[in-house]
Amino acid sequence: MNIVIILTAKYLFIASVAIFLLYFAYLWKMQKALFFSLFKLSMISLPLVLLVAKICSHLIFDPRPFVVEHVKPLIPHIADNGFPSDHMLLTMALASVIYLYNRKLGIILAVMAILVGSARVLAKVHHVEDIIGSAVIAVGVIGIVYFLGKKFYNKFFDLS
Numbered sequence: 001m002n003i004v005i006i007l008t009a010k011y012l013f014i015a016s017v018a019i020f021l022l023y024f025a026y027l028w029k030m031q032k033a034l035f036f037s038l039f040k041l042s043m044i045s046l047p048l049v050l051l052v053a054k055i056c057s058h059l060i061f062d063p064r065p066f067v068v069e070h071v072k073p074l075i076p077h078i079a080d081n082g083f084p085s086d087h088m089l090l091t092m093a094l095a096s097v098i099y100l101y102n103r104k105l106g107i108i109l110a111v112m113a114i115l116v117g118s119a120r121v122l123a124k125v126h127h128v129e130d131i132i133g134s135a136v137i138a139v140g141v142i143g144i145v146y147f148l149g150k151k152f153y154n155k156f157f158d159l160s
Contacts, residue, residue: 006074008119013087016112020094023105038101045145049093052141053084056133065124074123085126088117088134096142 027035062083066073091113099106117131 002074005119005122008115009075009087009123009125012112012116012119013091016091016094016109016116019105019109020098023098023102027101034101038097041100041142041146041149042097044149045097045142046093048145049089049138049141053086053089053134053137056137057081057083060133062127062130065121065127069124071124073125075120075125077125082126082130084134084137085117085120085130086134087120088113088126088131089138091116092135092138093142096139100142100146 024035024038027038060083061081064073064077064079064082065071066077067079092110095106095109095113098109113135117126117134120126121128121131
């Protein structure tokens with residue numbers, strides 16, 4: 001069981017990135033208008049997700065579980081701030097962007113993000129709060145960017 005936790009915690013995010021990029025490639029070939037809409041949303045919201053996460057990491061300090069509990073984590077990790085989880089942040093941000101364009105694929109990516117986050121908790125490198133915080137940051141920032149873009153720039157992120 002530990003090997004599944006380790007592989008999921010360390011490497012499943014790569015599959016999320018690959019699916020995200022493959023969806024980009026599919027849209028480029030099949031639906032250029034949606035491609036450019038997804039591209040604009042991604043180029044604006046993903047850096048903002050990272051910026052908000054970095055700000056939050058300076059405001060909230062959460063020692064990693066292996067430090068607090070004095071146990072050995074399943075994944076070697078430095079004893080730095082655990083909030084927010086970068087792996088969860090990335091996977092949930094990608095899921096959130098894709099969800100706005102393809103709900104089924106977005107849900108699949110969100111499930112993958114939850115698996116990544118859960119595995120990182122089980123591996124003792126993050127607390128549940130780190131995972132939930134990352135998800136809130138990713139979904140919140142992308143939602144705000146999307147809805148502000150739609151409101152103030154008409155069809156900036158057109159889904160048609």
